[in-house]
Amino acid sequence: MKWKEQILNLHAYQPGKSIDAIKREYGLERIVKLASNENPYGCSNKVTEMLNNQTTSNALYPDGYAFDLRMSLATHFQVQPSELIFGNGSDELIQIINSALIKPGTNAVMATPTFSEYQQYTIINGGEAREILLTDKGEHNFTEMLNVIDENTAIVWICNPNNPSGVYMKEEELVAFLEKIPNDILVVIDEAYNEYVVANDYPNTLKLLKRFKNIIMLRTFSKIYGLASFRIGYGVADPSIIKTLEPIRSPFNTNTFAQKAALAALADQEFLEQCKRKNREELEKMYQFLENVGLSYYPTQGNFLLVDFQTDGDQIFQKLLQQGFIVRSGKSLGFPNSVRITIGQAEDMEALRKAIQLILTTV
Numbered sequence: 001m002k003w004k005e006q007i008l009n010l011h012a013y014q015p016g017k018s019i020d021a022i023k024r025e026y027g028l029e030r031i032v033k034l035a036s037n038e039n040p041y042g043c044s045n046k047v048t049e050m051l052n053n054q055t056t057s058n059a060l061y062p063d064g065y066a067f068d069l070r071m072s073l074a075t076h077f078q079v080q081p082s083e084l085i086f087g088n089g090s091d092e093l094i095q096i097i098n099s100a101l102i103k104p105g106t107n108a109v110m111a112t113p114t115f116s117e118y119q120q121y122t123i124i125n126g127g128e129a130r131e132i133l134l135t136d137k138g139e140h141n142f143t144e145m146l147n148v149i150d151e152n153t154a155i156v157w158i159c160n161p162n163n164p165s166g167v168y169m170k171e172e173e174l175v176a177f178l179e180k181i182p183n184d185i186l187v188v189i190d191e192a193y194n195e196y197v198v199a200n201d202y203p204n205t206l207k208l209l210k211r212f213k214n215i216i217m218l219r220t221f222s223k224i225y226g227l228a229s230f231r232i233g234y235g236v237a238d239p240s241i242i243k244t245l246e247p248i249r250s251p252f253n254t255n256t257f258a259q260k261a262a263l264a265a266l267a268d269q270e271f272l273e274q275c276k277r278k279n280r281e282e283l284e285k286m287y288q289f290l291e292n293v294g295l296s297y298y299p300t301q302g303n304f305l306l307v308d309f310q311t312d313g314d315q316i317f318q319k320l321l322q323q324g325f326i327v328r329s330g331k332s333l334g335f336p337n338s339v340r341i342t343i344g345q346a347e348d349m350e351a352l353r354k355a356i357q358l359i360l361t362t363v
C-alpha cells in the first residue's frame with residue numbers, strides 16, 4: 001500500500017474496557033465513569049420528551065443544512081446563519097479545519113499538553129505540529145507560541161479552558177495575542193467547556209469574532225448539554241471562512257436525531273444553569289478535600305480536575321478502578337503523575353473522596 005508515511009506511527013484511539021467487563025473483573029456491583037468529561041446529570045428532559053414523540057422517517061437522509069438548528073443557534077448567539085458550521089462532534093470540525101489548511105510544508109502552533117486531536121490531524125495532513133509547553137500554571141504560553149509562528153503557519157490552536165489542565169486564558173491576554181497574529185492565519189478557539197466557565201475575565205469570543213476576522217470558535221453539545229452520544233458540535237466564524245470549509249464537510253454529517261436533540265437542548269438553558277451550579281459546588285468540595293489531604297491541582301473552569309498524585313498516574317487509575325471509579329490516567333495526557341477526574345454527582349464524588357483517602361492511607 002502507498003500509505004502516507006506520517007500515519008504509520010500514529011496510534012488508534014484506545015477505548016477503555018467496557019463497564020460490564022470491569023464489573024466482572026473486580027466483582028463490583030456499580031461503576032462510576034468519570035473519565036470523558038460527559039455530563040453526569042444526563043441531558044435536559046426536553047430532549048427525552050422530543051425523542052419519545054418524534055415521528056421522523058428513518059428512511060430519509062437528514063437535513064444537510066441543519067436548517068432548524070441553524071436558525072435557532074443563530075438567534076441564540078445573534079449571528080447570521082451563514083456564520084455557522086455543524087460537525088459530527090467538534091472532533092469532525094477539527095478534522096475539517098486541518099484538511100482545509102494543513103499540507104506538507106505548513107505548520108500548526110498549539111499548546112502541549114492540550115486536546116490531542118489538533119496534533120493528530122496536523123500530522124495526518126503532512127504538516128508540522130509546533131507544540132509549546134504550558135506554563136507552570138497550566139496556561140498557554142502565548143509569548144513562546146508567538147515566537148514559533150512563521151510564514152508557513154496555517155493554524156493556531158487555543159483550547160480555552162484547556163483540556164486537560166482546565167486552566168483558562170483571560171480576555172486581555174487573548175486579545176493581546178490575537179493582535180500580534182497575522183490575519184492570514186486561522187486561529188481556532190476551542191471552547192468545548194465554555195458553558196461551565198465562571199471566571200469574569202474569560203473572553204467573550206463571540207464579540208471578538210466581530211473584530212478578528214481570522215477566528216473560528218468551536219463549541220459542542222457533548223459536554224454541558226449532555227448529548228455526547230449524538231455527536232454534534234458547531235463552529236462560528238466569518239461567513240467567508242464558513243463558505244471555504246463547507247465543501248469539505250460530508251453532506252449529511254449530522255444526523256436527524258442529533259439536530260433535533262440539539263435544538264431541544266438549546267431551548268432549555270435552565271438545565272445548563274443547574275448543571276453549571278452543581279459542577280461548581282462539587283468542584284469546591286473537591287478543592288477543599290485536596291487541600292486537606294495535601295494534593296495539588298490546577299484550578300479548573302471545566303467539569304474536570306487534573307490532580308497531581310506525585311506518583312505514577314496509571315497506578316492511581318488502577319487503584320481507583322478496583323474501587324469502581326473510571327478516571328483518566330494523566331500518563332497519556334502528558335501529565336504522568338496526575339489523573340484527570342470528571343466532576344460527577346454529589347454522592348459519587350463523596351464516594352470518590354473516600355476511595356482516594358483509602359489509597360493515600362494505604363500507600
Ligand SMILES: Cc1ncc(COP(=O)(O)O)c(C=O)c1O
Nearest residue numbers: 089090091115163192220222233
Ligand atoms: C477540548 C475539546 N475539544 C473538542 C472535544 C470533542 O468534542 P466532541 O467531538 O464530542 O464535540 C473535546 C472532547 O472531549 C474536548 O475536550
